[in-house]
Amino acid sequence: MTWDARVTIGDVAARAGVSIATVSRVVNGRYGVSAPTIERVRTVIDELGYESSIVARSLRSQHTNVIGILVSGIEPFSAELLKGASRALADTGYELVVYSGGMSGHEGWERKYLSRLNGTLADGIILVTPTVVQVNTTHPVVAVDPHVGGSTLPVVDAENLEGARLATRHLLGLGHTRIGFVAGRHDLVSAQRREEGFRMALADAGIELDPELVQRGAFTEATAEAPARTLLSLADRPTAIFAANDLSAIQVVRSALELGLSVPDDLSVVGFDNIPESALVDPPLTTVDQSIQRLGEAAVDVLVGLIERPERRGEHAPVHVTIPTRLVVRRSTREVST
Amino acid sequence: MTWDARVTIGDVAARAGVSIATVSRVVNGRYGVSAPTIERVRTVIDELGYESSIVARSLRSQHTNVIGILVSGIEPFSAELLKGASRALADTGYELVVYSGGMSGHEGWERKYLSRLNGTLADGIILVTPTVVQVNTTHPVVAVDPHVGGSTLPVVDAENLEGARLATRHLLGLGHTRIGFVAGRHDLVSAQRREEGFRMALADAGIELDPELVQRGAFTEATAEAPARTLLSLADRPTAIFAANDLSAIQVVRSALELGLSVPDDLSVVGFDNIPESALVDPPLTTVDQSIQRLGEAAVDVLVGLIERPERRGEHAPVHVTIPTRLVVRRSTREVST
DNA sequence: GTGAAAGCGCTAACAT
């Protein structure tokens, strides 16, 4: 049977012999419709396969029963987050709309998308790694791993500092003392915290950090290549490198291979994030798991809480949920060779 | 600076001292607006950070510059597909909206979501693993890996039969002759084709298939447990099991472990899909790669083609794109122990 | 070159 997707409330009303207002009442379970009418309208709705258009509904009403997630593109990080969010949403009555650009990811994309939604379509919004965090909307907004600090928005993020300490201590525990660091962009909170953790762990171990051992990338494979090569070409080459995210770490491994070095025999490498891809490289990457899926779940929990208990939105200090990180040891690290 | 997300076309019009019709013309690049007016309106748009609401626009006009992808939930398969789609979309001017339920995934979800969109919000729709494929919409619709055959929709899928043959031949080549099969739901096209490929490869090798070696799951870990245990408890236990998808294969490995069997020493296991998770399990799974991301890219290519060349939509035979599959050998398979 | 007004599908306030 061919099934026509374009059935409007008017079609239902005409066929049931009632006004569109009555159909609307039945659909939304409002009071003031007689049992026989409800019955009749329901039958027609089933016959026609009618579902009210979220677009039209959201334009008129405040309530859509939909959660919106804004991402700049769908890549490993956001994809993991979406899995967690989707899972968390299964328990609630909400549906999910993900709005994404074509990975253009230019600064301020979240402003644009937020504006395009214009307070419609979703009852609340999750912003994934936004660069703008001062937003004034009618609906609640939660930021996941925002790139800049000082947000007035509720925030969900991971224990970046603690995770970086774990990673660094792991390398120290394997006997490494000359450890390189591929940092992330300095304007990103998570990158800053990871660098802090790295420095802190070294300081705790009484090791003075050689400044040339810190090279800066920007969380992508392409931008990690130069820092990786710089570190690996140092006269006194580090025996281990900690990269501030997995994509950077993957590039470090690749660059090491290109320079004829073996990982982990000549060089230990640790990443951060535990994206699925980190286990797919050869050797599988030792990394810090920040449980991206749990970040997504937590964001949903916070957002749904905000939607359903509007009185909380006005509270002085916005919620800040931090998910613990843990070290996942795979095969890219080993004791320093003597 | 706090930035207000709710700026409407009326705000822009008022501030620029023109009518909303003029603002609309400027936004959409229509002719018949004087250069100074365009200039003034543009300035105000920038000042206010105005972006036209897709919701309102899509209600009124046919064109949104947005591609919609409907999924029943965001799990490994659909997440991979979204990555590919997002990448493919980067080259086009389109943005992406993913509409997902809370993984409820009950039969006919795509009818419901399609109806909720009611021809709005997107210029074209990609249906991921739909169970309904007879749809009559104004906008083009492409089905990825549909669950039932005989679709009148353009379809993108993978070489399921050939992939299953590759997997089975791999096991045969390792000396396995008693090979179990965890099938998927019989009403799904991909499941059927994979089973056919399995049977065909055995027949090609002159091996008669013991019927009790075929047990049926439903493509999830939970539904694969009983079939896995049945196979592993057989008096004449198979030395290898081919599962019709990775989630089933992962469960086979888990069940084998629980029964005290070692993979691959006591049992070789092959999956199908090559979701990232397949490489994360211990041991990493030998599987058939169906390049889910390329499925997503192909779907976008087909859909964009259909949107931009509407004359093709009426063509007699709908497009059918099939992506090749290949075997990925990891560590869950080895020669049969003698 | 620009504005007024209709209408997309729907909800909600107001009538009856």
Added chain:
DNA sequence: ATGTTAGCGCTTTCAC
């Protein structure tokens, strides 16, 4: 208990 109507933000005739 049900219908009529205004209007959400926008595009698009149709006037002027």
